[in-house]
Amino acid sequence: MTLEQLQTLNSIVLHGSLKSAAEALHKTQPALSMAIKKLEAEYGFEILDRTGYRLGLTAPGKAFYQKAQELLLNAEQLHSLGQHLASGNEALVRLAYDAVCPHNLIFNVLKKCQYEYPQTELHVFGESRFGALELLQKAEIDLAISPWWPTFHGVGDFQALKIGTFEILLVAAPQLFNGQAVTNIDQLKSEVNLVSEESELRFDSENLMLIKGACKWKTRDMQTLKQMLLSGLGWGYIPRHLAEQELKEGRLVPLTPQGLDFSIQGELCLVRREESTLGPVASMIWQSFVPPL
Known part of the structure; x- marks a missing residue:
């Protein structure tokens, strides 16, 4: 699992489609699809529900995504703190x-x-x-x-x-x-x-x-x-x-x-x-x- 994979998942959930998420992240749709498939393969369950018009989360995917948001928030705070300390504060x-x-x-x-x-x-x-x-x-x-x-x-x-x-x-x-x-x-x-x-x-x-x-x-x-x-x-x-x-x-x-x-x-x-x-x-x-x- 990488921070980039979690950021990809977050963008897909927020936008509801690979196309919109790819545009927001300035990446290709295949790259995003491959990142999520690798994440699912690592843990052995499907995170995204692909049966509907919009991409959603499976039941275990919802629990995984909730924890992923906590990690993304911590990563954002850590990045902000790093910039803060780099400025001499x-x-x-x-x-x-x-x-x-x-x-x-x-x-x-x-x-x-x-x-x-x-x-x-x-x-x-x-x-x-x-x-x-x-x-x-x-x-x-x-x-x-x-x-x-x-x-x-x-x-x-x-x-x-x-x-x-x-x-x-x-x-x-x-x-x-x-x-x-x-x-x-x-x-x-x-x-x-x-x-x-x-x-x-x-x-x-x-x-x-x-x-x-x-x-x-x-x-x-x-x-x-x-x-x-x-x-x-x-x-x-x-x-x-x-x-x-x-x-x-x-x-x-x-x-x-x-x-x-x-x-x-x-x-x-x-x-x-x-x-x-x-x-x-x-x-x-x-x-x-x-x-x-």
Whole structure:
């Protein structure tokens, strides 16, 4: 069995005659007929039903043809991938983003990437608490979207492109403090502090955004943290965009105790390693975030 024989069979089935199939493939009718007869001889059953006005498929021929279509599709995809790679495009691009990044900031760019480079596989990782930057430092991803401060350059040779801002709010479910306003830190110490687990980066610390003396529970997943907050298990910081609806509905309330940063804002950057060379696909993603002149 050859790919050419399967392509011949597909054309005959689609056009219903040797003549039309031969014209479509720019071959002679005898050549097509011989290709199908060889295929039938190889497997010992008739694939084409030649008794009608139009050529059709026999019962076993239908099952054979169905599988043949899968092979032809795979062959077409493989050919397209080969051309894609021959052009220097990456087979895989890896991107990680921090939970403080609003989804609409990045998914439009990813949609553009999908449209322009359909053959490139994209691995997207949602991280929290500098996890995206940690993966970049370990060279496990190509691009990271992370909260950014200039001192982060000391972590590695990074190039950072500002793409937006973020805000983290101190919140809790209203039932946690029985509907009372939280005005001082001592009130927080009586309840559990829900936090995202710290990364391995040296500037990250479990003391970050932590009140000493408060019991703390950890999770790596920001959605789990959100559900724990909604359940009244404790209080903690959460990106505004993840809690916008719950704040409007009153299922979460902002806490504003004196002597504590209850709203933290900063820059959000797309980050790459200086020593790495981005391929065409990763470069397109990078350039899509560059603001117009």
